[in-house]
Amino acid sequence: xxxxxxxxxxNCLFWLGRYAERGYLMLHLMRRAYDEVIDxxxxxxxxxxxxxxxxxxxxxxxxxxxQMMAQIYDPNTVTxxxxxxxxxxxxxxxxxxxxxSESFSYIELCRDLIRKKADSKEMNITELQxxxxxxxxxxxxxxxxxxxxxxxxxxxxxxxxxSDMIIRFDYKINRLEESWDLIKKYIKAEPELFDMAKVELxxxxxxxxxxxxxxDKDYKDFILTILNEIxxx
Amino acid sequence: xxxxxxxxxxxxxWMERYGVRFGVYKNGVFNEQLFPFDxxxxxxPANEWEMLEKGLIQRVKALNLFLYDIYHDKNIVxxxxxxxxxxxxSKGYMPECEDITPTKNIYAHIAGIDLVQAKDGRWLILxxxxxxxxxxxxxxxxxxxxxxxxxxxxxxxLIADNRNYGDLLREMMDYINDGRxxxxxFTPGRYNSAFFEHxxxxxxxxxxxxxxxxxxxxxGITYYIGLNQKKTRVxxxxxxxxxxxxxxxAFEPSSLLGIPNLMESYKAGNVGVINALGNGVAxxxxxxYFVPKMIKYYLNEEPILQNAPTYLxxxxxxxxxxxxxxxxxxxxxxxxxxxxxxxxxxxxxxxxLEEVKNLIIKEPRRWIAQEVIDFxxxxxxxxxxxxxxxxxxxxxxxxxxxxxxxxxxxxxxxSRNPNSFVVNSSQGGGFKDTWIME
Amino acid sequence: MEETxxxxxxxxxxxxxxxxAVGYHFFKIRILPCQNEFQKIIEHxxxxxxxxxxxxxxxxxxxxxxxxxYKDLHDHFIIESSGIVECSTYHPIDVxxxxxxxxxxxxQYDEQLKNWAKQFIAENSIQxxxxxxxxxxxxxxxxxxxxxxxxxxxxxxxxxxxxxxxxFAHLMIAACRSIGIRARYVNGLVTGEGETHAWVEVHDGNQxxxxxPTRDSCIRWDYIKIAHGxxxxxxxxxxxxxxxxxxxxxxxxxxxxxx
Numbered sequence: 031x032x033x034x035x036x037x038x039x040x041n042c043l044f045w046l047g048r049y050a051e052r053g054y055l056m057l058h059l060m061r062r063a064y065d066e067v068i069d070x071x072x073x074x075x076x077x078x079x080x081x082x083x084x085x086x087x088x089x090x091x092x093x094x095x096x097q098m099m100a101q102i103y104d105p106n107t108v109t110x111x112x113x114x115x116x117x118x119x120x121x122x123x124x125x126x127x128x129x130x131s132e133s134f135s136y137i138e139l140c141r142d143l144i145r146k147k148a149d150s151k152e153m154n155i156t157e158l159q160x161x162x163x164x165x166x167x168x169x170x171x172x173x174x175x176x177x178x179x180x181x182x183x184x185x186x187x188x189x190x191x192x193s194d195m196i197i198r199f200d201y202k203i204n205r206l207e208e209s210w211d212l213i214k215k216y217i218k219a220e221p222e223l224f225d226m227a228k229v230e231l232x233x234x235x236x237x238x239x240x241x242x243x244x245x246d247k248d249y250k251d252f253i254l255t256i257l258n259e260i261x262x263x
Numbered sequence: 264x265x266x267x268x269x270x271x272x273x274x275x276x277w278m279e280r281y282g283v284r285f286g287v288y289k290n291g292v293f294n295e296q297l298f299p300f301d302x303x304x305x306x307x308p309a310n311e312w313e314m315l316e317k318g319l320i321q322r323v324k325a326l327n328l329f330l331y332d333i334y335h336d337k338n339i340v341x342x343x344x345x346x347x348x349x350x351x352x353s354k355g356y357m358p359e360c361e362d363i364t365p366t367k368n369i370y371a372h373i374a375g376i377d378l379v380q381a382k383d384g385r386w387l388i389l390x391x392x393x394x395x396x397x398x399x400x401x402x403x404x405x406x407x408x409x410x411x412x413x414x415x416x417x418x419x420x421l422i423a424d425n426r427n428y429g430d431l432l433r434e435m436m437d438y439i440n441d442g443r444x445x446x447x448x449f450t451p452g453r454y455n456s457a458f459f460e461h462x463x464x465x466x467x468x469x470x471x472x473x474x475x476x477x478x479x480x481x482x483g484i485t486y487y488i489g490l491n492q493k494k495t496r497v498x499x500x501x502x503x504x505x506x507x508x509x510x511x512x513a514f515e516p517s518s519l520l521g522i523p524n525l526m527e528s529y530k531a532g533n534v535g536v537i538n539a540l541g542n543g544v545a546x547x548x549x550x551x552y553f554v555p556k557m558i559k560y561y562l563n564e565e566p567i568l569q570n571a572p573t574y575l576x577x578x579x580x581x582x583x584x585x586x587x588x589x590x591x592x593x594x595x596x597x598x599x600x601x602x603x604x605x606x607x608x609x610x611x612x613x614x615x616l617e618e619v620k621n622l623i624i625k626e627p628r629r630w631i632a633q634e635v636i637d638f639x640x641x642x643x644x645x646x647x648x649x650x651x652x653x654x655x656x657x658x659x660x661x662x663x664x665x666x667x668x669x670x671x672x673x674x675x676x677x678s679r680n681p682n683s684f685v686v687n688s689s690q691g692g693g694f695k696d697t698w699i700m701e
Numbered sequence: 702m703e704e705t706x707x708x709x710x711x712x713x714x715x716x717x718x719x720x721x722a723v724g725y726h727f728f729k730i731r732i733l734p735c736q737n738e739f740q741k742i743i744e745h746x747x748x749x750x751x752x753x754x755x756x757x758x759x760x761x762x763x764x765x766x767x768x769x770x771y772k773d774l775h776d777h778f779i780i781e782s783s784g785i786v787e788c789s790t791y792h793p794i795d796v797x798x799x800x801x802x803x804x805x806x807x808x809q810y811d812e813q814l815k816n817w818a819k820q821f822i823a824e825n826s827i828q829x830x831x832x833x834x835x836x837x838x839x840x841x842x843x844x845x846x847x848x849x850x851x852x853x854x855x856x857x858x859x860x861x862x863x864x865x866x867x868x869f870a871h872l873m874i875a876a877c878r879s880i881g882i883r884a885r886y887v888n889g890l891v892t893g894e895g896e897t898h899a900w901v902e903v904h905d906g907n908q909x910x911x912x913x914p915t916r917d918s919c920i921r922w923d924y925i926k927i928a929h930g931x932x933x934x935x936x937x938x939x940x941x942x943x944x945x946x947x948x949x950x951x952x953x954x955x956x957x958x959x960x
Contacts, residue, residue, distance in 0.1 A: 034489045036477045123453055127465035127472045135280045351800040358800055359761035482756045511942045512729040523727030523942045524768045527758050
């Protein structure tokens, strides 16, 4: 069992956790956007805060759910699902011996599928369902096979990304609190992975529930910045 | 066999899923390709294998003795068995390794010996690879997958299990490590063509996969640098970085791939380096000619396995023969590997033949010539789904730790085109599993 | 043979500046005069600034090396080696390794160079031949600091007819080896103030003799030997490795005086 990991591998584990979670949530949100666009009156340009947050580019050429799909495959947009899956792979490929070929294979499957679907310009989002399934299987495999610092780093990555998306997409504060409680378990177990001053600051900030509920943009940007600086890898 | 053929697609899917790839640079762009797997295995009967096993162990033992000799007493040169030009002038010879005795006195821990079977059934040695022979991971993972896809085949046939390669490696690494620290596999990075293998072997041996910059040497001790600069002592390094890049302060100063001052830790006997440094002197195509002589010299035995008939332009008699018969020979550049620098006389134009002759006249030491061996074809299933014959070689892996053992399998590579004799993976082509029958 | 002894004080300073400053820095240096049958160290002192641990070892050619690393940010790295050596006339007697017969990438020769070298052959005397080659090179090459580099080969030098002490030495080595004479490269210090120097040792079957083709002199006194090898790449005085991008300025100063 590999118990020693380098700074770079720790970084890859953390980011693999983040991207795997981001990919999973992104696809989930894309399905929502796909659904939302169905109801836009014919001839109108779909627009919502939600689409904007997803970096879904809105223009007069883009009026249907099918057309939205092109953006999932854009290799030049760092926030496209395809890019996120490629980033996942960039990290996972370094980590085969830490996460084992079985966990690694789910990332490989996601990457192969998104490339294939991009090449064939697949326009139906249901065809991407395996990615959701594999990412859930990936996390199941991680839970079965890894432990200690390796598991912790992946899980910390997942939870940070999870919290980040909750804040960004205006989920309720209780969702953030649940996620934060889980992070705190790791702060206790692996304190050297965290910037304690930032941890305290974040804790203080999210106690201001009213600001959160009001979706104050400056406030949210501020806590997002802190959240992204909490982990020291 | 039907089970194997009908499971072809499912086997290939599983290989894809595990990311069984190798990297290729084409026009400066890195690309990962699947290494095409052919479902029809090469089968080697038990009695034939027994002979191969003995012959391979004998050969690798002699090569290890030669490496010790050449970096210490040099008896084989003094006694005139090998001309000194073929040792001290070889690109693989490293004066820095003089008088260094590697841990447990083993040089070629992992030897990849390339063989072919001639049409008359004889096995002939084509090449020894004593530096960083690659390819074992492919049959290893292919077997893992095919066993699942074709259980009945493996129940009906008595085939030696080859999934123990990781254990063989680990056993050898532990022996070399001697409890001094952790085992690491040192890769030049993820854009190396064999990166899949590096990471898969790390997984299967339970070693840490280390990247450039993650290993340092201090006061003669080698350390892996963990999170928060925590140093963990390294006892054995299975390095997949070639000699000249391994220690930038001893060899190639512009290399950023290496471990600065590794040589000092190695020399002090504080870390095992697998394979040892300086092995290139024993596996270039020039020294190959002398391996049967080494076997006689060091072991006082007759070589069990023969070389392919080879001529050295360095010797007058051979030189004349080569110039007179060049159109039926294959000419190889001793310094090249991986299927590069190989020229078939029969494929060359008159002008080209003259050019090559001049090259040989100019630098006789740089070339060898071999008879073209008519080696057996094995069938593969081609793109159309039909059997089609291909030239195949076999890379056998010989592991030298406490004992010298031959892995009961090997990498059988086949050429991309039906009429090609070049079976190297960097030249296209694919691989087969190799079954040793019990 | 007169057996007198001479003593020299030496000071050898290597001063490297980095802009911008660098972090992890690994190095391997050859800075101590070698100890052998004609050269003894009476006292020595080595210091590095910023301070870091130096580990002593011996390289494949038998030269003493020091190595180490410094990981904190630094904009300079200064190594100072000083002391006193006691010398008798220059005559290394170590048994030559067989590879000194053979060329290396930096000391490759061709037919033309070999033919050029042949004119210097003196019947039955390797010593005389070597001396002739040295005179020949001294008059054939022009000393010039601004043309050649660390990767300049003997054949380049032969073509350009220009170079520094390292190039003079490489050409002499290639010329010797081309006619079957064992020769090796030597790094060291010479009396006076200046920089480090390079010269050649040739083996006549019994012992080594020193030749300085840059100064056209058969070496007896006033040369303090540090290291030898097949060519400079076997025994560079100072080699470092950095992970940062930086620009480096190197200043070398040597002072040797007879006492």
